[in-house]
Amino acid sequence: MALLKILLLLGLGVSVNSDVSLQKRIIGGHNCADTERLFHVRLEGFNGTNKYFCGGSLIHSGWVLTTDACWKSEPGWIKIAKLRVHPLTARQKIISLPNVPVAYTPEGWQHDIMLLRLQRKVKDVPLAQLPDCSYHLRKDDVVQLAGEGAMTTGPNNERLPSDAPATHLQCVDMKVVEVSHFLVTYGHVFSAAALNKDACYGDYGSAAMFNGKIYGVISPGVPDYACHRPAYIIDVCKYMEWITSTIHNE
Incomplete structure (x- = not known):
């Protein structure tokens, strides 16, 4: 994999004691409405010293769609999925993740997309709707x-x-x-x-x-x-x- 991707992947792990008091969130955005993105999943990993988090989407009762950069393959990492993180009034659900993700690897190399199978299926969390691929996104959409x-x-x-x-x-x-x-x-x-x-x-x-x-x-x-x-x-x-x-x- 290209050096740039490796550096970005390593950059996801940071010190637990790092200061975030001066940091802002997604640039130029706004609070998502409480009625949207109920399928959003927070992916977290920690190994006792470092931790990271990413986003994902519940697209099936047992599967989360995300990017391959949201995975630590080194030994010692504990990885979990937190569902119902949005809205804030929802009661979070925490599910462990298996040690082997399903990555898209044609021709022997990995694209930036990954599926994670949950250790157990969920029935009380809305699913993200998959795209209507008969429509292709255009410039200015x-x-x-x-x-x-x-x-x-x-x-x-x-x-x-x-x-x-x-x-x-x-x-x-x-x-x-x-x-x-x-x-x-x-x-x-x-x-x-x-x-x-x-x-x-x-x-x-x-x-x-x-x-x-x-x-x-x-x-x-x-x-x-x-x-x-x-x-x-x-x-x-x-x-x-x-x-x-x-x-x-x-």
Whole structure:
């Protein structure tokens, strides 16, 4: 895997004692409505010294869709999924994650998309609606991104990872600026952008929604500095055959 992806993956693990008091959340966003994104999942991992968190989407009673950057394969990591983290009034449900994710690895290398099987199925959490792939996203279509990640207000808008999720799930609207295309080391992606708006560490794996359906997964293809280039989003439609065969055959 490319060095850039490795560095981004390592950057998800940060010290438990890091100071997040000066950090803001998904850039330029707003509190998600309490009636939307009830399928949002917070993925957490910890090994006694470090911890990380990412986003995901419950697309089946036993499966979470996310990005491959939201996984630690090294020994010693305990990984869990927290469901019903939004709205704040919901009672959270915590489920352990198995040690082996299901990654999309054609030709022997991994795309930035991953499925995680829950240790037990859930019946009381709404599911994300999968996309209508007869419609292909076009330039200037508006997609809604969301997440619990943080960004800094440090020099030159430099990002720093956070070890704590936002107090409220953040939503942000962006326009598609580049339609689906293949990008080596990431996979099939489209790009979205808006003035002074962006995604950040901890937002990876969360859903990009269009017309109430999950058309994308936020990829760690964002730079170290906020708002310097469009956000990379994995195109879910390009992986629907793999997604449906995985969740129905295992």
